[in-house]
Amino acid sequence: MRSLSAVRIGTQVRALRMAAEVSGGALAKTSGISSSMLSRIERGLVSPSVETLERLANGLGVPTSRFFGDQARRTDFCHVRAGQGVVVDRVGAVADYRYELLGHLLSGNLFVEPYLVTLLPGADPYVTFQHPGLKFLYFLSGEVMYRYGSKPVAVGTGDSLLFDATALHGIEEIQAQPVSYLSVVFTLRE
Helix, strand or coil: CCCHHHHHHHHHHHHHHHHCCCCHHHHHHHHCCCHHHHHHHHCCCCCCCHHHHHHHHHHHCCCHHHHHCCHHHCCCCCCCCCCCCEEECCCCCCCCEEEEECCCCCCCCEEEEEEEEEECCCCCCEEEECCCCEEEEEEEEEEEEEEECCEEEEEECCCEEEEECCCCEEEEEEEEEEEEEEEEEEEECC
């Protein structure tokens, strides 16, 4: 009888190999195990040793812990149709900065907040945003002078920024309107 743990590990090994577009023979060779052993592992017929898992992880370029992730139980999925994101009144939000939440997931230890931010006609520059996490911005329209700490950066349509959001940041000057951008904040759940 196959062990449930062996089946889960085998499923992960196969999924990672397929995602990496590596053949079974090639992975077996780079991992230093036989093709038949790899096949038996992927089918959940054997429980591989820790050493074998380390070899497979090295061959796939992933940490060994990746084989133990319970991806099958992760069922969160979010689809937001164009123009149908939830308009969010954020606590402490700057006047005339419109935040439209584009997705939300409940599982996992990574908290991700994707927003479409639109500066309405009365919006003023604001350079004192500061919060935990990493922030990614992708500008869809407009031109601004964006400040990160003491560094001002000219930003326009198609430009992106990625930074540690614990430093003071924000739009210092609005140079061409309309201004809209995708803002994604990544933080760890506590």
